[in-house]
Amino acid sequence: MKIFGKLGWRSLAGFAIGVSMVTIFGQGVLASLNATVFNTSAQSLTAGTLKLDLANNGNGFNSSISNLVPGDVVNRYVTLTNTGTLDGIGLTLKTAQTGTSSLINDGIAPATTKALRLTVTSCSVAWNAAAGTCGGTSNIELAQTVIGSLTSPVALVNGALASSSSKYLQMKIDLPDQNETTINNVLPANTVQGGAVNLTYTFDLAQRVATGTNS
Amino acid sequence: MASPKTIQIISMVLLVSLAWITPSSAAIKSRTERATQLSVPFWSVAAVKNSQVTTNAPLVLNWSVSGGTAYDFFELRNTGNVLLNSFRVSVTQVRVKGSGNANPVFFESCTGGVWSATTLTCSGTIQLIGSSNDLIMNFSSLSFAPSNQISMRARTSNSNRDNYETSLSVLVSRTDVRPGQISHS
Numbered sequence: 001m002k003i004f005g006k007l008g009w010r011s012l013a014g015f016a017i018g019v020s021m022v023t024i025f026g027q028g029v030l031a032s033l034n035a036t037v038f039n040t041s042a043q044s045l046t047a048g049t050l051k052l053d054l055a056n057n058g059n060g061f062n063s064s065i066s067n068l069v070p071g072d073v074v075n076r077y078v079t080l081t082n083t084g085t086l087d088g089i090g091l092t093l094k095t096a097q098t099g100t101s102s103l104i105n106d107g108i109a110p111a112t113t114k115a116l117r118l119t120v121t122s123c124s125v126a127w128n129a130a131a132g133t134c135g136g137t138s139n140i141e142l143a144q145t146v147i148g149s150l151t152s153p154v155a156l157v158n159g160a161l162a163s164s165s166s167k168y169l170q171m172k173i174d175l176p177d178q179n180e181t182t183i184n185n186v187l188p189a190n191t192v193q194g195g196a197v198n199l200t201y202t203f204d205l206a207q208r209v210a211t212g213t214n215s
Numbered sequence: 216m217a218s219p220k221t222i223q224i225i226s227m228v229l230l231v232s233l234a235w236i237t238p239s240s241a242a243i244k245s246r247t248e249r250a251t252q253l254s255v256p257f258w259s260v261a262a263v264k265n266s267q268v269t270t271n272a273p274l275v276l277n278w279s280v281s282g283g284t285a286y287d288f289f290e291l292r293n294t295g296n297v298l299l300n301s302f303r304v305s306v307t308q309v310r311v312k313g314s315g316n317a318n319p320v321f322f323e324s325c326t327g328g329v330w331s332a333t334t335l336t337c338s339g340t341i342q343l344i345g346s347s348n349d350l351i352m353n354f355s356s357l358s359f360a361p362s363n364q365i366s367m368r369a370r371t372s373n374s375n376r377d378n379y380e381t382s383l384s385v386l387v388s389r390t391d392v393r394p395g396q397i398s399h400s
Contacts, residue, residue, distance in 0.1 A: 052245035059400040064252035067297060071395020076251075084245065103255065116253065132399030173253065177395060181388045185261040185271045185294050193257035194296075200250040207243040 048086035052161075052205045055079045057168070058129030061201065070114075070192065071177035077129040080203060081166040088161040088205035092153035093120065093142060096202070100195030103175075105148035111190035114176035116197065119144045121170045122158065132170070141169065147197075153204060161205055171201070256297035258392050260359075260385045262304065262367075264289050265332070276369055276381040277311075280318070284372050288332045290364040291354075291385065299359040301391045304352040305384040306345075317379035320347040320371040324354075329366040337366070347381055 056062050057077035065074050082088050095118070097104050107113035124136030141156040161167055180188050187193050262274035265288050276287045293299060308317045321343060328339025344367075345352035359365070369381065 048243070050243045050245040052247045054247040054249060061249035061251045063400075064254070066252075066254045067256050068253055069256065069297070069392050069395065070389055073395070073397040075397070075399045077399075078249075080247070082245075086243065088245065100255075103253070129399060132397075175255065177389070179389045181386055182257070182259040182295070183386050184273055184384050185259050185269055187257055187259065191257070192255050194255065196252065196254040198250060198252050200248060202246060202248045205245045210242075 048207070049084035050086045050088055050205060050207050051082065051084040052088070052203060053081045053083045054203065055081065057127060061171075065173065068173075068175050070175050070180075073172060073174040075132050076171045076173070077127045078169050078171060079126065079166050080161065080169065080205075082161045082163055082205065085163050087163050087208040089159055089208055090204075090206040091156045091159035091161055091167070092204045093150065093156060094153040094202050094204075095147050095150040096200040097147055097151075097197050099197035100192070102190050102192045103195045103197045104146075106146055107190050112178070113190050113192050114178050115192075116147045117144050117174050117176065118142065118147050118150065119172040119174070120156065121172065122156075123168045123170065126166075126168050127170055134168075134170075138170075144174075147199065153202075256392075257295045258297050258299060258387045258389070259293075259295040260299065260302050260387050261292050261294045262289055262383045262385050263292060265366075269294055274383045276320070276383070277378070278317070278320075278371055278380065279378045280371060284370060286332070286335060287369045288330050289367050289369070289383075291367060292364045293359050293361050295387070296361045297392050298361070299387065299391050300357055300393065301353065301355040302357075302359075302385060302387045303354070305386060306347045306350055306352060307382045307384075308347050309380050309382070311378040311380055313378065317347075317381075318371050320369050320381050322346065322352060323368045323370065325366040325368070330368045335368075337368075339366075 055078065057079050060076055060078045068074065080091070102111070102113040103116050106115050119140070120142035121134075121138050122141045123134035123138045125134070127134055139158060141158060142154060145154070175192070178192070180191055180193060182188065182193070261269045261271075263269055264274070269292060274289055276289070278285055278287075291302075291304070304322075306320070308320070310317055322345055323337075324342045324344055325337035326340040326342050328337055330337050344354065354365070
């Protein structure tokens, strides 16, 4: 049985030659060498953490301070701990306060009232909160400052706090002595008497400086 | 409508800005916060007639003594909220009419009790505090608690010099309250 005519064979042969050539030249490209390599065990990368924890040592910030009279000094103790995995730097403190203005900022003439002041001192070991003593080395971290001046963060003198390490702080609040005389049940103008302040302490810790390493 | 070139420039600026800003804003920070309260008491004493409401004015005693001895009674109330160790009372006398000086007025407290205006007796201990001649009377060595009062009697003798009045102003200073303390806790 005649399946292909004379022309049919020729077409078939031409097609076969074309396919062969494409195959030959195509194989030439596809056969170029490729090499791939990868680590058989995946490299592990983890980001560090920075966690600043505040704990009361004794009363700390838990209990309010009442009946503070001019000349009083109240020391409270807290412990800051970096519970993260990263070392921290640039420890700062700021306060936010609401209440009687004469207790927040010093009076401006003719008012002579003196506001509450804060001093922060660190100890290399935990403070004895009951006795107010430091069994190690103490350092002034923040010199005596009127609380109204602490609304922006102020850097503590030794602001580094390594991972898993603690900073033991004495927070000293004092109301400067000042004379105020009440006459016939009338309090003086701009008085500190009968005043109250809500005080919020905020500590901020930043991560250590980013580094480039080769190893 | 912005031209493609303008858009290209803006895109470049944004990319450069992001490249600079990202490293600092991406830094990790940790914060901890605590709140506490502080309060200051007030110190105040008022001189008022017995059982009368407190006024913010000097107490004025009016005298019209034609014979014998005259008395008046009043209280010194701790209207503050802090214990007082002392305070002072300023005394001034003014002749209302007539002539000559007014007789002195003597002030006596009834410690641990109260004066009876009807029987002129003290249920506690009588203590002479001072007289109008002193100008200032000092109350000292007290343990004068808030809301407590000191019962007082003013006494003067026949002057035959018509009417006069005695004015009492009470002064309480910072030093009348406990001294400053250092506390740790």
